[in-house]
Amino acid sequence: EQQGVEAPVFSAASYACQRSTPQPGHNTLLTDSLAVLAESAELNGDEGRAVAFRRSEALLRSLDRRVQGVAELRGLPCLGEHSRRVIQDVLDNGKSSEVEETKSSSRYKAMKVLTGIFGVGVKTAKRWFTEGICSLAQLETSGHTLNPAQQAGLKYYADLNQPVTRDEADAISVTVEEAVCSVLPGAQVTLAGGFRRGKTSGHDVDFLITHPDEGKEEGLVHKVTACLESRGVLLYHQTTRNTYQESPEGAGRPRSNMDRFERCFSILKLVQDPVQVEADQTDSGCRPWRAVRVDLVVSPISQFAFALLGWTGSKLFEREMRRWAVHEKSMSLSSHALYDNNQKRYLTASSEEEIFAHLGLEYVSPSGRNA
Numbered sequence: 486e487q488q489g490v491e492a493p494v495f496s497a498a499s500y501a502c503q504r505s506t507p508q509p510g511h512n513t514l515l516t517d518s519l520a521v522l523a524e525s526a527e528l529n530g531d532e533g534r535a536v537a538f539r540r541s542e543a544l545l546r547s548l549d550r551r552v553q554g555v556a557e558l559r560g561l562p563c564l565g566e567h568s569r570r571v572i573q574d575v576l577d578n579g580k581s582s583e584v585e586e587t588k589s590s591s592r593y594k595a596m597k598v599l600t601g602i603f604g605v606g607v608k609t610a611k612r613w614f615t616e617g618i619c620s621l622a623q624l625e626t627s628g629h630t631l632n633p634a635q636q637a638g639l640k641y642y643a644d645l646n647q648p649v650t651r652d653e654a655d656a657i658s659v660t661v662e663e664a665v666c667s668v669l670p671g672a673q674v675t676l677a678g679g680f681r682r683g684k685t686s687g688h689d690v691d692f693l694i695t696h697p698d699e700g701k702e703e704g705l706v707h708k709v710t711a712c713l714e715s716r717g718v719l720l721y722h723q724t725t726r727n728t729y730q731e732s733p734e735g736a737g738r739p740r741s742n743m744d745r746f747e748r749c750f751s752i753l754k755l756v757q758d759p760v761q762v763e764a765d766q767t768d769s770g771c772r773p774w775r776a777v778r779v780d781l782v783v784s785p786i787s788q789f790a791f792a793l794l795g796w797t798g799s800k801l802f803e804r805e806m807r808r809w810a811v812h813e814k815s816m817s818l819s820s821h822a823l824y825d826n827n828q829k830r831y832l833t834a835s836s837e838e839e840i841f842a843h844l845g846l847e848y849v850s851p852s853g854r855n856a
């Protein structure tokens with residue numbers, strides 16, 4: 486006779502790149518709570534703490550059913566004492582007091598508003614908050630000189646803080662593809678970022694552009710932005726040229742997740758379907774268009790698989806893959822290349838599957854990379 490049967494204990498691998506993580510998962514109450522604490526740590530500039538919360542959040546999202554009690558989490562990796570305390574609180578009370586306090590704190594609220602401005606990072610927002618600036622109105626009257634990105638960020642604040650839908654991403658894709666193909670026939674445009682992972686909304690739309698003939702893609706970002714400009718849909722752009730050079734001794738351990746592709750952080754004007762405008766009229770201020778953040782990245786075909794993997798995300802998934810590469814395989818992975826520190830050579834790949842195979846990882850499809 487069975488008595489006091491407990492739910493079976495979960496099991497999970499410790500690196501997020503060893504698991505498939507769907508969106509949104511079966512434990513959104515828990516993962517949303519941990520995400521607030523992760524975000525709050527990010528806004529405090531506490532990277533270590535932020536990553537720890539992100540890892541516990543990702544682990545819970547990867548579980549294939551709802552967690553009923555903490556006992557089921559026994560032995561799981563990635564869950565520190567602090568995360569377990571939060572989980573316990575949410576399971577017992579339906580919410581975490583720490584999360585509630587965080588969400589209502591004036592610091593968290595102000596930092597969210599200020600970093601919500603395109604072009605404003607944590608450092609700048611922190612400096613402003615220290616000076617007593619908590620709102621857009623206070624910033625505008627503060628006398629601070631804003632750089633061009635921040636000016637655009639403020640100007641299109643409402644639009645850029647309204648999530649981009651999948652339909653809007655598809656409409657932007659059409660505009661971008663038309664522009665790319667008119668300046669370089671045969672060029673290929675791939676939707677990357679959250680939308681490639683199957684998310685239904687995002688903060689921007691990310692595109693990776695390449696051409697089957699290596700070298701043809703050089704200087705493409707400038708031609709594309711000129712084309713978008715001539716069509717009157719480029720509201721803001723900041724272009725960076727390609728600075729990547731393969732070094733004989735390998736990439737070394739990447740110091741940040743910044744890559745060196747030719748790219749453009751832009752804001753495009755999305756002309757909306759008239760029917761939709763009528764429906765949204767109250768909040769879109771009657772304009773027949775909205776501003777959307779768009780990232781364009783150009784990769785040579787020889788690096789395309791690495792670029793696609795790197796720009797598909799999620800950020801945590803990428804971070805975990807790089808950590809796995811270094812600590813478990815003595816390799817260095819970037820959005821450009823994979824270097825084997827034992828064999829002292831680059832490993833080439835023409836698909837994401839090959840990169841996973843080089844790293845001794847089971848392939849995880851984009852929709853499973855929502856760590």
Ligand code: ATP
Nearest residue numbers: 678679687688689742743744795796797798799800
């Ligand atoms: P969202 O819906 O919020 O846009 P996302 O996953 O698409 O989610 P992004 O910030 O657009 O998030 O980033 C997409 C991918 O591009 C991530 O994997 C990230 O690591 C990569 N990425 C973003 N910015 C850079 C950068 N400056 N250098 C290198 N890679 C970057």
Ligand code: MN
Nearest residue numbers: 678679689691
């Ligand atoms: Mn994105």
Ligand code: MN
Nearest residue numbers: 678689691780
């Ligand atoms: Mn992006």
